[in-house]
Amino acid sequence: MSRKLLVALAVYAALALLAWFTLDASIPVGGRDVPLRAVTLAILGLFAVRTLLHAQRERIDEGRDRSGRIR
Numbered sequence: 001m002s003r004k005l006l007v008a009l010a011v012y013a014a015l016a017l018l019a020w021f022t023l024d025a026s027i028p029v030g031g032r033d034v035p036l037r038a039v040t041l042a043i044l045g046l047f048a049v050r051t052l053l054h055a056q057r058e059r060i061d062e063g064r065d066r067s068g069r070i071r
Helices: 003-022 036-062
Strands: 026-029 032-035
Touching (some): 003 036, 026 036
């Protein structure tokens, strides 16, 4: 893994820890109370997956030669 990817994942992990320990309120959604912590962690998880997919795409693109074929 590249250093940029590791730093990005570490930042997501740090934000998730901060969210876990600081958010305890609930918000009403469709007549039910949804923990704000869960919403925040879900959004951070989606960003982390998006970052991993982008890194994988970059690795695949680096493996292609000029003709467009995979090495």
